[in-house]
Amino acid sequence: MIEAVGLTKSYGSKTAVYNLNFQVQPGKVTGFLGPNGAGKSTTMRMMLGLDRPTSGTVTIAGHPYQRLPNAPRQVGALLDANAKHGGRSARSHLLCLAQLSGIPASRVDEVLGIVGLQQVAGKRSKGFSLGMGQRLGIAGALLGDPQVLLFDEPVNGLDPEGILWVRNLMKRLASEGRTVFVSSHLMSEMAQTADHLIVIGRGQLMADQPVADFIAHNSTGFARVRTPDGEPEAREKLTRALAQAGGQVLPEQDGALKVIGVELPRISDLAHAADVRLWELSPHSASLEEAYMRMTQGAVDYRSTDDPRAAAAAAAAMAQQQPQFAPGPHVHQQPAQPAYTPEDAR
Ligand SMILES: Nc1ncnc2c1ncn2[C@@H]1O[C@H](COP(=O)(O)OP(=O)(O)OP(=O)(O)O)[C@@H](O)[C@H]1O
DSSP: OEEEEEEEEEETTEEEEEEEEEEEOTTEEEEEEOOTTSSHHHHHHHHTTSSOOSEEEEEETTBOGGGOTTHHHHEEEESOTTOSOTTSBHHHHHHHHHHHHTOOTHHHHHHHHHHTOGGGTTSBGGGOOHHHHHHHHHHHHHTTOOSEEEEESTTTTOOHHHHHHHHHHHHHHHHTTOEEEEEESOHHHHHHHOSEEEEEETTEEEEEEEHHHHHHHHOOEEEEEEOOTTOHHHHHHHHHHHHHTTOEEEEOTTSOEEEESSOHHHHHHHHHHTTOOOSEEEEEEOOHHHHHHHHHGGGOSOOOTTOHHHHHHHHHHHHHOOOTTSOOOSSOOOOOOOOBOHHHHO
16 A cells, blocks of 8 residues: 655745645555646655655555665556666666566566567667557566556557557556556546546645546536527527526537536427527536546646637636645535626626
8 A cells, every 4th residue: 555644745945746645555546647747756756765755754555665675576666668778678678677676587578578578678778669668667667576556657658559458457457456556647548447546736635536436526417509500699598598597508619508507308498488499409428538627627737828718717717726735625626617607698
């Protein structure tokens, strides 16, 4: 098990991680999610003793990494797939790691087999593709056959076959009773790989829940409604009726309306009562990606200015945002999206 208690890291005046409290349990894949700059790598570096917490602790099997007996056999990690000597072959890179950690050389060929690099084991790693480099990094993490595994963005640069392979490998490692902690930006990928999620934003804990609970708490169903093209007054009339019925109405770029909080039969009745014809009325589920985006919207440091919807959502989120490093509840609710309200209808 990995346990963070009050884990905080500041670099000068910059607080990268603030008061993180969580446990990563064995026998599960735990996804570690957050936008760019959220503090994922900083947290993982502290887990591995590569950075010292400003306050708080993070322990693996009850010990800080530096005091963990036989650490390379207990913990394996992929932090940066480029952290290797490009002039060395894959095999000699792994042999060096094995020697440094007192791991028998015979294990090198085993892990080369597990990651599918036997054919290129004698080739210099500087000629490797991004995906091959990731596989070599994963081989290094598996070398000590450890019970605890940390992977920072393991699918980075992998093709779909490679992504599926990583997904199955993570699941298999967890099914063997190991603790598997995987950071990613990709909610959709994590949704298929992880059993549990820890989500951070601007260094703070935003969610610590099973994936199924995260989905249930954060994805909202909605309806897509379309009135006839060229009848803007019908669209306006329906928008007012839906807003007055308590719905959130969000205009879509193609002229349709996204309606949250009103059931489909009720939308149909409201349209009928307002004498508005419908060209479309269909049920939709918000994707996990959308749910995650909504939850972390207010905690994003870097955002394209070309995306007006993201900018609008961010503005609303910022208006509701909590003070940056004030201690917050264990699970934060996502900030509301800008929505059409009855006030707008007047
Ligand atoms: N050595 C450092 N010195 C100063 N600031 C740092 C240092 N390392 C990280 N930071 C800052 O701390 C914050 C968290 O960075 P970190 O790399 O942990 O985030 P991340 O979630 O891993 O981001 P990404 O997904 O982009 O890799 C960022 O604002 C980053 O600029």
